[in-house]
Amino acid sequence: MPTGNGMRNTKNMTEETLAGAWNLLDKRLSRPMVTFLEVCTHCGVCSDACHLYKVSGDPIHIPSFKADRLRRVYKRRYTWLGRWLPWLAGAKELTDGEMNGWVDAVYQCTLCRRCTINCPIGIDNALIIRTARTLLHAAGKGPAQLEEHTRNALETGSPLRVTSETFQERIAWFEGELQERLGDDFQIPLDRKGADMLYMPASLELMKFPQTVMSTLELFHRAGADYTLSTVRYDVTNYAVFNGDDEAAREIASRDIAEAERLGVKKVVVSECGHAFRALRWEAPNWLHKPLPFEVVDVVELVHHWLKAGRLTLDPAKNQEQVTYHDPCNIGRNGGLFDEPRELLGASVKNFTEMTPNRENNWCCGGGGGMLSMPEYRETRLAASGMKAGQVRATGAKVLATACANCQFQLNEMAQHHGLDIRVESITDLVAAALTKNA
Amino acid sequence: MDDLNEAGVVALPWVVGWCVVLSALRLVWVIRRPMAADIAPPKGSSAGGAFYALTFAMLPWKKESTRHHWATYTAGMLMHLAVFVVILYGGARWVGWGQQVMGWVVLAMGPVGLAAAVGLLVKRGIHRGMRAISSPDDVLSNLLVDAYLLGAVLTAWSEGWLPMWRLAFLGLLVWIPLGKLFHMVLFFFSRVFFGWQFGRRGVIRWALPVSY
Numbered sequence: 001m002p003t004g005n006g007m008r009n010t011k012n013m014t015e016e017t018l019a020g021a022w023n024l025l026d027k028r029l030s031r032p033m034v035t036f037l038e039v040c041t042h043c044g045v046c047s048d049a050c051h052l053y054k055v056s057g058d059p060i061h062i063p064s065f066k067a068d069r070l071r072r073v074y075k076r077r078y079t080w081l082g083r084w085l086p087w088l089a090g091a092k093e094l095t096d097g098e099m100n101g102w103v104d105a106v107y108q109c110t111l112c113r114r115c116t117i118n119c120p121i122g123i124d125n126a127l128i129i130r131t132a133r134t135l136l137h138a139a140g141k142g143p144a145q146l147e148e149h150t151r152n153a154l155e156t157g158s159p160l161r162v163t164s165e166t167f168q169e170r171i172a173w174f175e176g177e178l179q180e181r182l183g184d185d186f187q188i189p190l191d192r193k194g195a196d197m198l199y200m201p202a203s204l205e206l207m208k209f210p211q212t213v214m215s216t217l218e219l220f221h222r223a224g225a226d227y228t229l230s231t232v233r234y235d236v237t238n239y240a241v242f243n244g245d246d247e248a249a250r251e252i253a254s255r256d257i258a259e260a261e262r263l264g265v266k267k268v269v270v271s272e273c274g275h276a277f278r279a280l281r282w283e284a285p286n287w288l289h290k291p292l293p294f295e296v297v298d299v300v301e302l303v304h305h306w307l308k309a310g311r312l313t314l315d316p317a318k319n320q321e322q323v324t325y326h327d328p329c330n331i332g333r334n335g336g337l338f339d340e341p342r343e344l345l346g347a348s349v350k351n352f353t354e355m356t357p358n359r360e361n362n363w364c365c366g367g368g369g370g371m372l373s374m375p376e377y378r379e380t381r382l383a384a385s386g387m388k389a390g391q392v393r394a395t396g397a398k399v400l401a402t403a404c405a406n407c408q409f410q411l412n413e414m415a416q417h418h419g420l421d422i423r424v425e426s427i428t429d430l431v432a433a434a435l436t437k438n439a
Numbered sequence: 440m441d442d443l444n445e446a447g448v449v450a451l452p453w454v455v456g457w458c459v460v461l462s463a464l465r466l467v468w469v470i471r472r473p474m475a476a477d478i479a480p481p482k483g484s485s486a487g488g489a490f491y492a493l494t495f496a497m498l499p500w501k502k503e504s505t506r507h508h509w510a511t512y513t514a515g516m517l518m519h520l521a522v523f524v525v526i527l528y529g530g531a532r533w534v535g536w537g538q539q540v541m542g543w544v545v546l547a548m549g550p551v552g553l554a555a556a557v558g559l560l561v562k563r564g565i566h567r568g569m570r571a572i573s574s575p576d577d578v579l580s581n582l583l584v585d586a587y588l589l590g591a592v593l594t595a596w597s598e599g600w601l602p603m604w605r606l607a608f609l610g611l612l613v614w615i616p617l618g619k620l621f622h623m624v625l626f627f628f629s630r631v632f633f634g635w636q637f638g639r640r641g642v643i644r645w646a647l648p649v650s651y
Contacts, residue, residue: 031472032632038469039625042563042572045504045511059571068572080461081576081617089618090574117642118504120512121626122492122633282640285478295480336482336641360642361503 013096013139021094021135025074028131036123037074040064046125049118051363051387052108052380060105063115067128069102070135099139106132107143108380110368111242112329117360133244142243146373149239150248157255158235159373160203167234170206174214182221189228191263196226198265199299200236200256202273204405212272212405215432219303222435223311227269233259236270238279242370246287253284260294267295269302272426274330274404275368281335298331300403300427304340307347307431314434319349323430324397326355326388326411327362328404341403341427348427348434349399355391363387365402367410385414392420403427447605454612461616466624481639488638492630496643511562514555521552522584525591529608542595549592556585576618583611583620 013021029037042064047053052061059065068090075082075091082091092098111126119125136142149159156163171188179186189195199220205212220227233256240249260268270277281296297305306312325345331337338359345352357363366384371377388411392400400415400422402408411424499505505512528541560581563569590604614620637643 029472031469031474031628032636034469034472035625035628035632039622039629041619041622042569042574042577043511043515044563044566044569044572045508047568048507049504053568057568059568062568062572064572065568072574079617080465088575088579090576116633117637118502119633120497120502120505120515121622122630124633124636282479286475289476289478291478291480333642334640357503 013099017139018094018096021099021138022077024135024138025070025094025131028134029074029078032124033127033131034078036067036125036128037071038079039121040067040071040123041121043120046115046119046123049115051112051114051366052110052384055383055386056380061108063109063119063125064123066105066109066132067123067125069105070128070132073098096139099136099141102132102136103141103143106136107146107370107374108377110329110364110366110371110384112364112368113333114329114361114364117333130244133242134246135244137244142245143370143374143376145375146239146243146370149373150243150245153235153237153239153252154248157233158203159237159239160207160235162203162206162235164231164234167206168231170210170213171229174210174217177214178218178221182218186221188217190231192228193262194264195228196265197228197267197269197302198260198263199227199229199269199271200233200276201229201271202237202276202405203235204237204409205271205273206235209405209408209426212408212426212428215426215428216271216299218432218435219306219312219428223303223306225306228263228265230259230263236273236276236280238276239370239373241275241279241283242373249279249283250287253279253287256280257284257288257292265294267297267302270296270298272299272403272405272408272428274328274335274406278330278334298335298337298403300331300337300341300344303428303431304344307344312431313436314347314431315436316346316348316350316434318434319399319430320351321349321398322351322353322396323349323399323401323425324353324355324392324395325358325427326365326392326400326402326407327359328402328407329362329364329368331403332362333360337403341401344427344431345401348431349401353395353397355395355397357391363391365407365410365414367406367413372406372409381410382413382417385410386418389414389418389420392422393418398422399430400424401427401430443606444602447602447609450609451605454609458612458615462621462624465616465621469625469628477636477639481641483638483641483644485635485639488636488643489631489634491638491643492634493627496630496634511559514558517555518552518559518584518588521548521555521588524548524552525588528591528595545591545595549588549595553585553588553592556581556588560585580614580619583607583614587611 046063050061050063072090072092073094075089081089106129109129113126116124152161153159175188201213238252277298285291365388366381371381408424415422524544528545531537531541563573586607590607593600594604
């Protein structure tokens with residue numbers, strides 16, 4: 001098992017930091033959280049629900065083992081048995097050494113919640129593990145690059161430090177490319193107040209998968225959408241979801257919200273970025289303790305709506321190759337978008353094959369939970385993609401579609417690592433390729 | 440045996456009181472924790488998700504984990520079933536109705552449940568992963584249930600074992616509010632919280648098809 005390469009910070013905590021960690025834990029002890037911490041019977045059936053455990057057989061990857069890192073310090077302070085007879089309860093004091101021992105367990109997790117779906121009791125291990133990350137972050141023990149990406153987002157608006165100038169250069173390039181297909185009068189609207197919707201791409205797409213952004217923009221155009229992009233908030237990524245830094249997560253989300261309010265849009269369209277969709281759609285209202293003054297939709301939902309409304313006409317014959325679909329955990333298992341991508345693919349490709357299992361039981365690609373930003377765990381991440389590789393191979397598909405740039409990046413590396421002869425495509429790419437001229 | 444029997448009878452109300460009061464305190468502590476409001480607009484039904492989580496989702500073929508771990512799942516079910524039967528047997532003896540019939544049921548089900556419980560304990564001891572996630576509480580809780588089942592079976596076979604069964608019952612009552620046996624109460628909360636959130640997000644639904 002890779003134990004890191006020293007990039008994590010294991011500096012000693014002061015008494016003040018330790019007290020702060022306890023305070024943080026106390027604040028996070030909601031009724032569901034306490035229930036999930038108290039109720040585990042250690043039956044062990046969650047083990048085979050985890051792709052990391054399946055490929056390694058290492059007990060550190062058993063979800064309940066990971067959750068127990070936090071559970072045992074919770075027991076020490078909050079349960080009678082943990083206080084009176086800690087050895088019997090398996091309870092531990094929250095110390096510097098104890099927290100150092102958490103790092104490899106809680107960061108080598110993709111927070112995919114497959115174990116939650118399969119827990120006979122329904123324990124949300126991902127909630128517990130993210131809380132453990134919150135404490136580690138507060139103690140200054142988070143993985144260096146993951147922490148850096150969150151800091152970058154706060155300082156520059158982008159975890160990859162994509163500047164507004166770079167963004168506008170990319171937009172000019174996309175505009176030129178799309179004018180060749182859509183006509184010279186095609187323009188990408190920027191900072192247009194009063195537009196119906198704000199489309200927010202992710203930096204990973206802008207820099208690594210520009211075709212996805214271009215496909216999306218083409219779909220906007222062909223559907224006759226009233227939209228804009230922002231030169232202020234042009235990266236919807238929110239890596240604080242992964243490092244457990246609630247303050248940063250709230251701040252990043254509130255900047256996106258402020259920009260959408262400034263532009264007066266009715267809808268924010270989150271690009272194919274699973275965790276960003278989850279952050280803005282499901283978590284942000286709770287972080288900010290108020291409903292958002294606009295609707296948040298995933299681009300897949302929106303395109304699906306256009307298809308149903310007859311605003312897009314697709315010809316599946318334009319995508320003849322056999323296609324399978326990977327459900328991104330933050331879109332599907334955490335966001336309930338299962339039917340929309342399938343119906344889009346059904347209308348866009350000639351030959352679609354489901355992988356097994358799928359939907360809420362789909363195997364995580366291995367790149368979630370911030371794993372892409374933790375080079376010390378690269379080996380673990382690529383090994384963990386073995387479950388997904390096996391699924392894909394069994395379908396015989398030539399094209400692997402997904403709806404998340406993070407997954408797309410990981411799936412490309414997976415294909416290379418496991419010798420799969422496939423092409424990874426975003427859903428919007430496939431839909432755009434199926435557009436008919438008279439749409 | 441007579442002294443043990445007498446001691447057990449005297450201790451029973453005190454131990455029942457301990458179990459009830461501490462369990463209530465523990466439950467109240469959980470319930471009084473804040474329940475953060477989920478403000479994001481729903482995609483599905485929270486109530487539908489909770490209902491599904493407490494009913495159809497519990498069917499063994501609905502979860503991959505129970506399909507794959509069918510032996511563990513079956514053993515767990517048999518153990519819990521035997522515990523319920525033994526509780527009913529105790530109740531029948533208390534009210535003085537149906538004691539003989541329940542005794543036969545205990546003689547039939549009890550050994551099976553006991554064997555399942557011991558099997559789970561053995562698995563916990565020999566499986567590397569299970570050892571890694573186990574605490575002494577897991578072992579003690581299992582042993583207390585084993586003793587409770589064994590006591591009931593022996594008592595159903597011969598009344599002379601009643602003091603031993605009562606002692607095992609007392610041990611169980613002492614441990615319920617302290618250790619992991621308290622999952623018998625919190626289990627339902629956990630399923631509801633799970634179903635509520637995943638139902639709200641439209642991840643789990645009433646008629647969710649088996650997806651394999």
